[in-house]
Amino acid sequence: MVTSARKTSKREKEFAFSSPIGTSYAELCVQSGDSRFQLNDYSSFDGMTIGVLKANSRNDDLAALAQEKGFTYQMAEYDEEAELTEALHNGEVDGIVASSLRKHVGEKIVARFALEEFYVIVRKEDTDLLNEINKGIEQMDQNEGDWRNKLYYKYTTSNLDSTLSFTEEEQDYIRAVQSGEKVITACAQPDRDPYSYVENGKLVGIIPEYFDYLMELTEDENVLKQDLPLSKENLTGVKILLAEDNDLNAEIAAIQLEEYGMKVIRAVDGREAVEVFKNHPSGTFNIILMDVMMPEMNGHLSKPIVMEEVVKTIIRYL
Incomplete structure (x- = not known):
């Protein structure tokens, strides 16, 4: 063989x-x-x-x-x-x-x-x-x-260059932010608990924490070694299929989600997410988090295929 x-x-x-x-x-x-x-x-x-x-x-x-x-x-x-x-x-x-x-x-x-x-x-x-x-x-x-x-x-992948590669457009944007010409403005919906919601007049949740963490990374390159506060909710055992093509984003997202006790399995794009989903027993994943903009197959194209597999699984059980 x-x-x-x-x-x-x-x-x-x-x-x-x-x-x-x-x-x-x-x-x-x-x-x-x-x-x-x-x-x-x-x-x-x-x-x-x-x-x-x-x-x-x-x-x-x-x-x-x-x-x-x-x-x-x-x-x-x-x-x-x-x-x-x-x-x-x-x-x-x-x-x-x-x-x-x-x-x-x-x-x-x-x-x-x-x-x-x-x-x-x-x-x-x-x-x-x-x-x-x-x-x-x-x-x-x-x-x-x-x-x-x-x-x-x-x-x-262990010997890959860990330096991120950026397109010319991305490099221009980074230079503009570093020079003060541009300011990064991020917003999140206030009614999407636990992802983003208002508590005591402040926007909190996974997404605001994610962006706070990104800002910390720009100030302290050792922040990845620090302990992050655990959520008040224990989500141990929840299995996440994370589709994200950017290595740094995937690493940060995995750290954040695992701090809530969840187990994360990553796919590098929508097509691989579909294959990972198909190749696991039904019921393996509780949540699928999928980036919208990815190479090969983006989140918009992947979603109907994944949903079709979910429907097939339900029909088999019925």
Whole structure:
């Protein structure tokens, strides 16, 4: 058997596929600190020399992205992943495209695209083996919870550059705020307890606390190490599916929610949120928090798909 295989029409003719064991993206990575290329700023990619693996299916994903977003690039092919990584760090190429399942060392991601599920594949005649694999996946789903994302974050993201990447527009806005030209004004509805509500004439709740915490972060970079006051309500055991593409926002939201005793499982966009929801037993999540603006699939597009799955679950129980 072979793991982490994408499903293609050619492979389906030769192999049998298990239930999905995860999802992966194609990623365009550059050296950490390379300021020439900005996150999702496709105009900055124009003219790049991009390293790829020979005959890799992700190369077609890159070509499709370039056509869709309107940039050109030169492609340099390599036989092995180690050669691909070395070419990036030696400056032979400006960036590399590969699966999100690889280790990242001294790199930053400037584009993530073509989300797809991956599988275990076996020979078509190995039906007994395939049944055992699918049974194991089912048991993992029931007993290990969010094992797919746990393995992904454990083995693929620990060496990523922690420096946030901003588009030119975002950098201009940050400079304007830092110079005093702009003032950040945030508002929240006063009748959305526990998210935002008025108590003793003051706007309180999760959202105001979230923005207060962001302001503290700008003054004290060690604030993440400090203890936050617990809510008067104990929400221990409540399971949250959090769909948020921004790493810093996701980290802050998780800290805030966990201070209320809740357990948080993160998806990096709406499409992954749908897959995480589908791959967990019904009733796993009490609440789904979804960002509206995300790559691949935003909150508006994800919501009806998730609701469709909820309705299917209710119908099965009826």
